Amino acid sequence: MADKLTKASIRINTELCKGCYLCKATCPENLIFVSGKLNSKGYYPANYSEEELDIEKHACKGCALCAIVCPDLAIEVYRG
Amino acid sequence: MKKVFGRPKSMKAAEFHYCPGCGHSIIHRLIAEVIDELGIQEKIIGVPPAGCAVLAYNYFDVDMGEAPHGRGAAVATGIKRSLPDRIVFSYQGDGDIAAIGTAETIHAANRGELITTIFVNNGVYGMTGGQMAPTTLVGQDSTTTPGGRRLERDGFPIDLSEMLAIAHGSVYIERTSVHSPKHIIHTKKAIKKAFKTQIEGLGFSLVEILSPCPTNWKMSPIKANEFINSTIIKNFPLKVIKDEVGKL
Numbered sequence: 001m002a003d004k005l006t007k008a009s010i011r012i013n014t015e016l017c018k019g020c021y022l023c024k025a026t027c028p029e030n031l032i033f034v035s036g037k038l039n040s041k042g043y044y045p046a047n048y049s050e051e052e053l054d055i056e057k058h059a060c061k062g063c064a065l066c067a068i069v070c071p072d073l074a075i076e077v078y079r080g
Numbered sequence: 081m082k083k084v085f086g087r088p089k090s091m092k093a094a095e096f097h098y099c100p101g102c103g104h105s106i107i108h109r110l111i112a113e114v115i116d117e118l119g120i121q122e123k124i125i126g127v128p129p130a131g132c133a134v135l136a137y138n139y140f141d142v143d144m145g146e147a148p149h150g151r152g153a154a155v156a157t158g159i160k161r162s163l164p165d166r167i168v169f170s171y172q173g174d175g176d177i178a179a180i181g182t183a184e185t186i187h188a189a190n191r192g193e194l195i196t197t198i199f200v201n202n203g204v205y206g207m208t209g210g211q212m213a214p215t216t217l218v219g220q221d222s223t224t225t226p227g228g229r230r231l232e233r234d235g236f237p238i239d240l241s242e243m244l245a246i247a248h249g250s251v252y253i254e255r256t257s258v259h260s261p262k263h264i265i266h267t268k269k270a271i272k273k274a275f276k277t278q279i280e281g282l283g284f285s286l287v288e289i290l291s292p293c294p295t296n297w298k299m300s301p302i303k304a305n306e307f308i309n310s311t312i313i314k315n316f317p318l319k320v321i322k323d324e325v326g327k328l
Contacts, residue, residue, distance in 0.1 A: 071102055
């Protein structure tokens with residue numbers, strides 16, 4: 001399980017997000033959710049957090065589709 | 081973990097001013113990625129348009145020279161002729177290239193100028209508030225065609241890329257889209273090929289990119305991408321319109 005966690009991950013800069021949610025619609029594993037907290041632009045940003053995920057069922061595979069569709073360059077993808 | 085996707089080197093750490101879901105910033109990123117991959121950051125000069133992308137020079141970490149509305153091809157021609165060792169691209173919207181700048185563009189293509197044009201087609205005048213552009217589809221709503229563009233009153237949408245393919249000096253013209261990850265990846269390949277066409281000195285190259293404008297289409301970003309997929313690509317089919325790269 002720990003291996004799965006370290007396989008891949010994304011980091012969303014919520015301050016850059018404008019809430020188009022294209023990443024949320026694109027993620028094949030449905031790992032991106034809408035944050036309940038407004039960012040300083042006044043949008044509810046897309047967010048990703050490993051703590052809130054059921055890692056047994058879902059895990060980021062680092063496919064980078066979310067980052068490819070993000071118009072605001074808010075997503076960085078890491079693979080290890 | 082190793083970073084496999086992030087901000088391209090030739091892009092400044094600036095926040096985009098574009099609306100949520102806009103295709104411009106995706107296209108900016110693709111151009112910057114291609115510049116990085118070809119290693120031409122010190123050699124490239126961009127020509128931003130008038131329109132939504134007028135502030136493109138705030139985002140690219142490369143030399144830029146602003147053009148008046150529609151004059152991208154003419155300004156790029158001047159830069160390329162005075163500095164022939166540089167790579168020059170103009171970045172133009174549909175209101176810019178297909179309306180006020182039609183003459184400059186057609187003549188630049190016909191002369192076979194060694195420039196690359198990125199033609200962003202979103203079917204409306206975005207910056208001024210969504211008026212009808214030459215590329216607005218028949219039946220499509222805009223602020224100047226409420227109830228939809230009517231053929232008998234407003235005429236047909238213009239197929240500028242097909243017109244430019246007739247020009248003798250054009251070498252590579254392709255129409256792509258940025259409405260899905262697959263199409264975004266393909267668009268990057270097309271931009272790379274267009275830049276390579278110029279680097280090899282073959283002639284005029286252009287990539288037309290269908291891009292969503294959720295704000296002026298009055299749709300959510302996801303709906304706007306679906307609209308491109310269901311409607312726009314039927315009127316503006318995605319294809320290589322002219323490719324003489326291998327033949328020259």
